Amino acid sequence: MKLFGFAGTAHKPSYTANIIEKLSDELKREGVIDTAVIFKGSDVDVTMCKGCLSCYQCGNCILDAHDDMSRLKNEILSSDIVVFGSPVYVHDVSGTMKNFIDRFVVWMYLYRLVGKTAVTVSASASNGNIFVDKYLQKVLKIMGANVAGSISVNMFTRPEEIDSQIRKCCDAVKNSIVNGITEPDMLQEEYFSATRQTILHPLAKGYLADYWKEKDLAEYEKYMDYYNSYSKTAIQEAKKW
């Protein structure tokens, strides 16, 4: 299995990236993953979204060919576990992280992370992690992932507490891989239902409406039903591990 990690920091060395690396090492030690690709905002070129919304017309961002986003998106698609981590900047995600997330705007309608397990990481000096954890969880859920857990640290978090959060997260990741989403998630259900209503509107046309038709997404009233139909095979495969 493969892990993709992104630390939304322009700073070197990065506390956020360090935590993602620790989680990756533990997952490797436990035999859950054999490959990990971890990127830092400081090492990749991610242009700010220009707001043209051409991605709504074709499913792809026209900037992807000109910076590192195409590679980053492909790495995510070929991974089983996706980790989004951000330092806390004024009680929110960093600008680097927000830039990165904005480039996925069309994925909010495409469920590209269905069947994948996700983890969020937030790192602060002292406080504000809760807002970052919540936002990163929301983004990953909307893209279809099963958010197994969150690691939340500040400058005062003792090494044993960090280790304990990492071990707990590792167990949650293993559980997610074997059992998938077992309970409907309110946020995921509400978002799916609202998008479905828009897509089913008689006037809805274009790439997104076609995509929902092609993938039979609109056939399902609930995200959980779509998820179950999609992930049955993937989960059966995972159970062999």
Ligand SMILES: Cc1cc2nc3c(=O)[nH]c(=O)nc-3n(C[C@H](O)[C@H](O)[C@H](O)COP(=O)(O)O)c2cc1C
């Ligand atoms: C612009 C800016 C805003 C910040 N805002 C907060 C904050 O609201 N709360 C906090 O506890 N730390 C805040 N910090 C501190 C960072 O969250 C902290 O240094 C974090 O560990 C950096 O992670 P990194 O090393 O991965 O970049 C801020 C730092 C910067 C540069």
